[in-house]
Amino acid sequence: METGFTFTPNADKSSRYSEFIPQLALLIEDEHEEVSVLANVSAALHECFGWFWTGFYLVRGDQLVLGPFQGSTACYRIRKGRGVCGTAWAEARTQVVPDVEQFPGHIACSSLSRSEIVVPLYDKDGQVCAVLDIDSEHLATFDEVDRHYLEEVCRLVEKNVYHTSQL
Numbered sequence: 668m669e670t671g672f673t674f675t676p677n678a679d680k681s682s683r684y685s686e687f688i689p690q691l692a693l694l695i696e697d698e699h700e701e702v703s704v705l706a707n708v709s710a711a712l713h714e715c716f717g718w719f720w721t722g723f724y725l726v727r728g729d730q731l732v733l734g735p736f737q738g739s740t741a742c743y744r745i746r747k748g749r750g751v752c753g754t755a756w757a758e759a760r761t762q763v764v765p766d767v768e769q770f771p772g773h774i775a776c777s778s779l780s781r782s783e784i785v786v787p788l789y790d791k792d793g794q795v796c797a798v799l800d801i802d803s804e805h806l807a808t809f810d811e812v813d814r815h816y817l818e819e820v821c822r823l824v825e826k827n828v829y830h831t832s833q834l
């Protein structure tokens with residue numbers, strides 16, 4: 668299995684995502700194990716886009732628990748409605764945060780994180796079962812382009828991991 672991603676040099680963000688997504692689909696198409704797929708998706712996103720922290724928190728009972736990620740060590744557990752991740756879960760919608768210091772209750776796993784996007788993933792019943800959390804060391808890194816394509820990434824991951832009959 669070839670896991671190296673290729674891109675057109677100097678492509679803009681939309682083009683980079685457009686090239687990334689079909690390659691990601693190929694990377695995960697034959698695997699359905701949650702930890703394995705989430706690990707490779709976080710590695711691929713992190714390597715291809717160069718963010719500060721890229722990973723997943725998994726819904727476990729009434730908390731989010733740290734899942735596969737790339738980047739520095741992070742907090743293990745987040746309660747529903749707390750921080751950006753817990754808010755994405757509680758509201759079941761993507762949170763785009765241009766300045767984490769302006770987000771009430773933001774949980775600072777690293778003081779280097781300046782902006783953040785959190786995208787929920789849904790199980791077969793439409794319930795949030797995980798969130799994709801991405802942090803940047805720069806302000807206002809994420810916008811509607813990131814929201815659009817990262818939601819597409821999450822739809823792909825859901826299909827392979829949470830909507831299969833193997834669960």
Ligand code: SME
Nearest residue numbers: 741750751752773774776
């Ligand atoms: N900042 C997140 C916590 C997780 S770390 O960024 C990895 C939040 O406020 O939910």
